[in-house]
Amino acid sequence: MSVELFDTHAHLHFPDFDADRAETLARARQAGVTRVLTIGTEVPTSRAAIALAESEPDVWAAVGVHPHDAAEADEATLAEIERLAGAARVAAVGEIGLDFFRNLSPRDAQERVFRHLIGVACRARKPVLVHCRDAHAEVLAILAEERASEVGGIMHCFSGDVAIARRCLDLGLLVSLAGPVTYPNARALPEVARFVPADGLVVETDCPFLPPQGYRGKRNEPAYLALTAARVAELRGEPLEVFARHASDNARRLLRIG
Numbered sequence: 032m033s034v035e036l037f038d039t040h041a042h043l044h045f046p047d048f049d050a051d052r053a054e055t056l057a058r059a060r061q062a063g064v065t066r067v068l069t070i071g072t073e074v075p076t077s078r079a080a081i082a083l084a085e086s087e088p089d090v091w092a093a094v095g096v097h098p099h100d101a102a103e104a105d106e107a108t109l110a111e112i113e114r115l116a117g118a119a120r121v122a123a124v125g126e127i128g129l130d131f132f133r134n135l136s137p138r139d140a141q142e143r144v145f146r147h148l149i150g151v152a153c154r155a156r157k158p159v160l161v162h163c164r165d166a167h168a169e170v171l172a173i174l175a176e177e178r179a180s181e182v183g184g185i186m187h188c189f190s191g192d193v194a195i196a197r198r199c200l201d202l203g204l205l206v207s208l209a210g211p212v213t214y215p216n217a218r219a220l221p222e223v224a225r226f227v228p229a230d231g232l233v234v235e236t237d238c239p240f241l242p243p244q245g246y247r248g249k250r251n252e253p254a255y256l257a258l259t260a261a262r263v264a265e266l267r268g269e270p271l272e273v274f275a276r277h278a279s280d281n282a283r284r285l286l287r288i289g
């Protein structure tokens with residue numbers, strides 16, 4: 032049985048990969064990463080994500096406004112994201128959410144854009160990809176109030192503990208583990224990796240950011256998902272092939288990718 036991995040959160044259309052995108056995709060395929068979801072963070076990067084997905088059969092796109100960019104998101108921005116969300120290669124709305132760690136946009140702007148784009152996802156009938164830093168209580172409350180469970184979604188780069196993971200699952204979200212689960216100081220993440228049931232977990236790189244242990248300080252890329260997946264499988268006491276299959280199936284079911 033071969034390993035089949037789905038990178039549920041990459042920024043493969045970012046300029047970081049302009050010089051070697053084809054080689055990067057070739058290394059991903061070589062490493063067993065057979066599907067990649069590439070994620071927009073505002074209008075131009077959402078358009079670029081769609082363009083890449085339209086040119087690569089194993090890449091799909093998500094469109095959204097990152098909380099860092101919420102302050103600049105006017106009505107025209109939100110209308111354009113809603114229009115883009117209808118595109119055939121767009122599998123989800125994201126990334127969206129709250130970041131109270133860096134606070135690059137005012138909190139009220141972050142919340143306004145997050146609520147609006149959950150509504151866009153519900154109207155488009157596509158799941159949400161949620162970015163959450165130091166804002167778990169607020170993010171979970173807004174997801175419940177805006178009925179995100181109607182479309183489901185992914186809590187990307189999960190950074191909480193078991194109690195928060197349980198609340199995400201209750202809201203219909205998958206828990207996505209990224210490079211930090213491989214770090215010596217992974218805090219609650221190993222416990223989360225063991226706790227979440229097989230049908231509730233996915234994995235991601237968030238490349239070019241957050242490389243796994245062994246590549247820290249370098250550019251991350253989808254091929255390195257194999258290291259994160261191997262660590263999660265080890266923590267769960269499962270063969271890598273079995274864990275990878277479950278995680279891929281979970282992503283494909285949520286994103287409706289055959």
Ligand SMILES: [Zn+2]
Nearest residue numbers: 126162187188
């Ligand atoms: Zn993020």
Ligand SMILES: [Zn+2]
Nearest residue numbers: 040070126237
């Ligand atoms: Zn991201």
